[in-house]
Amino acid sequence: MTAAPTAAPEVLRRVFGYESFRGEQQEIIDHVAAGGDALVLMPTGGGKSLCYQIPALVRDGVGVVISPLIALMQDQVDALRALGVRAGFLNSTQDLDERRLVEAEFVAGELDLLYLAPERLRVESTLRLLDRGRVSLFAIDEAHCVAQWGHDFRPDYLALSQLHERWPEVPRIALTATATEATHAEIASRLKLQDARHFVASFDRPNIQYRIVPKDDPKKQLLTLLREEHTGDAGIVYCLSRNSVEKTAEFLVKNGIEAVPYHAGLDARTRAEHQARFLREDGLVIVATIAFGMGIDKPDVRFVAHLDLPKSVEGYYQETGRAGRDGLPSTAWLAYGLQDVVQQRKMIDGSEGDDAHRRKLTAHLEAMLALCETVTCRRAQLLDYFGQRTDASSASCGNCDTCLTPPESWDGTIPAQKILSTVVRLKRERGQKFGAGQIIDILLGKKSAKVIQFDHDALSVFGIGTELREAEWRGAVRQLLAQGLLAVEGDYGTLVLTDASAEVLGGQREVRLRRDPVRAAKAPRTSTPRQRAAPVDLPEAAVPVFEELRAWRAATAKEQGVPAYVIFHDATLREIATASPTTLDELSALNGVGETKLAKYGPQLLTLLTPNA
Known part of the structure; x- marks a missing residue:
């Protein structure tokens, strides 16, 4: 037909x-x-x-x-x-x-x-x-x-x-x-x-602001994000392990954020209950492994946060895409650090499958690392990954962290040589291999218990790296891993050289590193943790009307046993609050109000909007 x-x-x-x-x-x-x-x-x-x-x-x-x-x-x-x-x-x-x-x-x-x-x-x-x-x-x-x-x-x-x-x-x-x-x-x-x-179609989601920050106590960083920018908003927090999911959910609850966990270790009834609550309630945060989310049609998810590095750009894009389905401003936030890179490399080395499969996993990880470490527009790089070609060197979306507060690219060749030289000397002079923490302590000249135990303060590289702070050295190691100039070996995250390391040590290859800009701390909010932030792009006079409509929607959804968005999306409630229709014809002209919903809810809405009529 x-x-x-x-x-x-x-x-x-x-x-x-x-x-x-x-x-x-x-x-x-x-x-x-x-x-x-x-x-x-x-x-x-x-x-x-x-x-x-x-x-x-x-x-x-x-x-x-x-x-x-x-x-x-x-x-x-x-x-x-x-x-x-x-x-x-x-x-x-x-x-x-x-x-x-x-x-x-x-x-x-x-x-x-x-x-x-x-x-x-x-x-x-x-x-x-x-x-x-x-x-x-x-x-x-x-x-x-x-x-x-x-x-x-x-x-x-x-x-x-x-x-x-x-x-x-x-x-x-x-x-x-x-x-x-x-x-x-x-x-x-x-x-x-x-x-x-x-x-x-274009893969671009211009309403989502992409931000990737260096890890520094990620749970506290997350709490700051929610309190400063997403008070009372619904959102998803992704963690790599079930244990991390549980601890993060508990941490948020203790700090006044309503949150529930979701992972495969919970019984089916609890998972279903937590998913149903997330879909049906306003302002709930769900902390989950990647077992949660595909097909979630909740339109008013205002943020998606990752406390661990996703395994691929595809996974990251799909997970962040659960934010802002209604087209309103939303945040995709990722805390990323050295241990993420070490852990992901170890997981690949220990994965099942043949060498081709491991190469595929490595390619996925390297693309994700490139997105994290870029000094150019993150959105341009993300779109380019999906075949939507842009000039990443000149593009500026104006709504990602690298465009809003551009990072610095600097010549990190000498720091890279110091790191690689320390790895060489540990192996050549002592027959030892260590992880990033010990190497950074050696470079900084720290006489830690472990440094003294292994007599590493006698190495010629001891104390040669005082020009950088510990966090900067960790960032440098992380970026050398991302660029394939260092590798991870064994169960303890020991660092070893790669075939490409020799070019750096020999001075034949320059190493460019990223330095994140220092962001000014925001003034603390005076609102209580559960006070909802004012809706974005809504006239001041319409805000109380919008909140009243949301309360009506929540009660109606609860009565019917359906998610709130089944009644109306936030975007439709915003239009209603702004337009203040006084007749069914005026209401029917607004987006998201079809014939069935007009007949079912129209009279209630008009009564709500004109209580003294």
């Missing part, structure tokens, strides 16, 4: 409450609605879901959405039902009667969209069920899960090529927010979408 060209804009307005499409949305929707296959690369918050939801609504039959996110299917379906869309899901959380009801609705054509986990398509009964109904399209969400060496690989995704083989006339649309050029090609190959139209 080919949909009428006017159908998609009418559905956008009537169902979703928006007057116009963004970017390539309409071109993608028209192509799929007309029966074409598509592979869509679009950043988180770019409106990917509309690219399959609207074609499913304008085509005959039921749109089948393959999603790896069982824990979120209920919320996805609730959000669609709140818009008046007939949506359902089939997964392992349902009992037999619930599944039978959804199956009957599908066969009878009483659904617009059906969500399935990829593993269900390996079950013959599911395939027979789809044969009994009329499928309008297949949407493969989080399509990067098919990439075999990707950060979110799901083996069940490899079987999705059968969709085209079994239902060749049904259009397919695969979507992801995270794909390099190599991953893009792998998705196309594994899903047999080489002949599909490929849509690659």
